[in-house]
Amino acid sequence: MIINHNMNAMNSHRQMVGNTANAGKSMEKLSSGLRINRAGDDAAGLAISEKMRGQIRGLDQGSRNAQDSISMIQTAEGSLNETHSILQRMRELSVQSSNDTNNSTDRSAIQEEVNQLANEIDRIGNTTEFNTKKLLNGDVVGVNADKKGTAVINNNTSIKTINVTAAVTTAVGANSSLNGAVTVTLVSRAASGTGTYDIRDTDGTAVAAAEFADVGSSFSLSSGLTGATGGFIATADMSQMKVGESLTIVFNKHVAATNDTSKSITAQIGANSGQTMQIGINDMRGEALGIKDSAGIALSVLDKYAANSAISTIQNAIENVSAERSKLGSIQNRFEHTISNLGTASENLQSSESRIRDVDMAKEMMNFSKNNILSQAAQAMLSQANQQPQGVLQLLR
Template sequence: MRINHNIAALNTYRQLTIGQSAVSKNMEKLSSGLRINRAGDDAAGLAISEKMRGQIRGLEMASKNAQDGISLIQTAEGALNETHAILQRMRELAVQAANDTNTATDRAELQKEVDQLSQELSRIGATTEFNTQKLLDGSFKGIFHIGANEGQNLSLQINDMRGFNLGVAGKVQVEVAGTIADNTTTTDADFADGTYTVDENFNLVDSTGKIVASSADGKTFTLAGTDDTLAFSDVVTKVTISGGNATGITEATNNGLQAGSYTYDDTAKALKDVNGKIVATTTDGKTFTSAEDGTTTVFSVSTALTDGASVEVGGIDISSQAAANAAITTINNAIEKVSAERAKLGAYQNRLEHTINNLGTSAENLTAAESRIRDVDYALAA
């Protein structure tokens, strides 16, 4: 007879403890909805599930990235849509001006609208942006990350759609002219309307004595505190600055060879934008041809001009029947450029839309697979 241990009771207690533990785990699974609440529930399953979760979240974020990319493209394409509308109106005016039923006065009135449209076209190209990034000035070279893993990217470069690159930059009028000589200082940061030729090293100083712009070589200077380069080139002998105040000079000359006044110098040279890109070259100091195709004349000057004389570069000219005919061709070329860019952007947008659909399908199926590993089967747990 044994009186120290009750084996039957111990067995019953052990089975009760096991049952209570199982019930507790099942209740935890039922309440959380997860089969794996801790690594001990399924170590390998947990590792696989976490890897899948990383992929799922990456796919979902990649889909958002693609949607943001579409938004950027739609912003640029919307601006180009307006550019197209402007060019079509300019072409319409050029066709009208090409008809000799119009007098010189009539064409002058038509020219006024063309000039305003040209300026607006250049403004759209220079100011269109998405999340503070310029889109149409030729500087945008973006990478869209459209996958869950490293290197799954899509690159997009938007070409320069400003008036200069399209060949339809607006005309700038100049009223007076003057020269800033060596070591000249100003007592005011504001410039009067007009044209100024920079010959030598100089500083521009406001009324408090603060330097607002300076030049190290007489050809290029930078606005203090903004790093906005004003000059066209570091190889042009002289540079002309259009009127405005010191903080707005860059806008007056723009980043390309816009319409405006330029100083004539009878030597071979190149004109560059502020990024150092050559936009026009000359071998005789008189006729500047486009650096893009080497044949299109950007502007030319008369041999009667003397060294240092100023010349004015116009935009679309419809002041005569011949000029209007030439303008039609120029505008047609601009329309083709914009059409090509819009078509490219549309193709990218369609691609991104398919990318989003594919990412959604991948995320959905991967979520289902992860659920089979991680989530609880209520029928079994109950």
């Protein structure tokens, strides 16, 4: 029997300290709800879970970014809705002015309203913004595929054939710098069959008084109408045209392809670098839509020929606005799918992170109870071990 070293007491004390420390760790986990409270709890798990946390927060912010982008698109689309309404009214006024029951005074009043409506389209295009970023003035055109200028011919069904040659179409696509329309109206037909035509450009200005042969005729419009060197040349069989009938060639401006994203709006829709979407919105002001010339003068409805030309010009502008709204709607739908996808990814990643980081409360409560009981048992055994050396006193009696 020895008394200098009470090995039983030392062992009981060591076990008690360990059980108390384990009970303390269990209590910490139960208090925080986390299995990993410090790196020492699970070094590898901590590193993995922190990387997952970064992804989760990035995905959640990407979802919010997409929602902000939808709000921006809705702002632009809402303004274009009003532009649509204005263009419809302008078309209505053009149809009204085309009727010869109106005199010059009536048409002047109609022209004044057309001018104001065209100015309002410009104002909407110049002032529509989201978070101080202008949307409809061409500042955020950004990335575009090569949009060839097109010539769409609107004509009376009595005209048998209309031919715009491939070479002409290519010239328009490569060189056209203006939007608008040119309208050719048959004014009279001589006994010989030769027709006299009134030609009006985008803003209703008479181009030239010209005589054309009826079958297989060709006519050249000045280069100023399209911005193409040599002008626009088309051939048409006009033998079936009746006096007052028109042939309208509607031009759409050529937009060269570009990969320049400096002007487009970049939406960060992912957790990592490069996970973006580019948003471009075309210029939706008067000149870009073809209802104003480069000098800012609105198309004319001051006579029946100009008004007739304006109908097709405005109709083309309506279709361009419709195409832009359709594009914005498609982007909005894409963002909505993106938000749904990001939410699913975030949820599943959060589930994985939870399995690494969060504590199983029931299991940890079991461990806490075990460690608490062992700690109390160790205290009791330490007390018993401390009593054992006193047995040596019996030898002194």
